[in-house]
Amino acid sequence: MLKKPFTSRSVRDRFDLLITRYAANDRRNQKKSGTEEEYSERDQLPQDILCLIDGTSYKIKRSRKDGGSASRKDLAAASQPMNNTAARKKTAATRDLYMERYAAYRDTPPESAGIDLDMAGKRKSDQNTDYDFMLKRMRHEMIMKEKECEVELRRLAFEESKLQWEKELKIMEHEERILGRRERAEEKEERRHRAEEQRRADARDNALIQLVQSLTAKIN
Known part of the structure; x- marks a missing residue:
């Protein structure tokens, strides 16, 4: 259960904190090994986000409540640009990959599309049946009203x-x-x-x- 109010400011602060810590660790690992590491599925998302941020004007801000020296070092490390050619290529590749995934997702209908069409057809058929029933009922009521008026x-x-x-x-x-x-x-x-x-x-x-x-x- 979250004790803080759910606001856009709190979401941004939390996002900046997670990206800052991840980016700092990633920069340190690259400096130590000199090569890019293989990322697990859990780490792939922040890595892709970090690559996208490096290609934009987005600035990571330090949270006011997170003012320790370790956090300042993390922010400084995270703020260092990925200035090598491999990093820039990875950023472009990540963008292209997201564009391809988005295009494939947009062009591929969901598995439930056929079911939805069947359900839509069934609902339309049910609506037509209900409409025909209501129309017959209205006509019957009109005939009965006419007979009642004639008798009256x-x-x-x-x-x-x-x-x-x-x-x-x-x-x-x-x-x-x-x-x-x-x-x-x-x-x-x-x-x-x-x-x-x-x-x-x-x-x-x-x-x-x-x-x-x-x-x-x-x-x-």
Whole structure:
């Protein structure tokens, strides 16, 4: 578990420290033996990085917390340029090797490319299947909605027709009631008129009878 915060400054300091120590040891070994050593896989990466740094303007800085005399000596040794022809050739060869590796990595598809294509095709097929299913479902829902709307329109038309019929029925009943009252009134008036005529006829008859009786009494 790291106790220091992970920042770009801390990464640079750590990188400079590792390269400084490795470069110092490498320079000392070359001075002692006079020939280039064979590097293990673990040492090859810092060696390649060091070769690349030698061909650039990058300056290795000493960490503020690493101020011992041994570190200053390492920094001085690491800062010495690789001025021999073999070192310069190695730097160029290292760059060319990295360029070749990068080109080969870029042009070579990963082993999982075929699997990824198959998975992409399967996902596309699944998406098409899902799309077709959703399309059919939407069409079915639209058809059902249209049928529901048609049924609702028919129900509303029936309700409107029913209300119109009930309205007409009430009008007819009202007219019948009015007509009935009128007819009954006319019948009542007719009966009253007949009764009045009968009363008058009876009165005339009575008057005539009394007149005849009076004349008969006078003659006798």
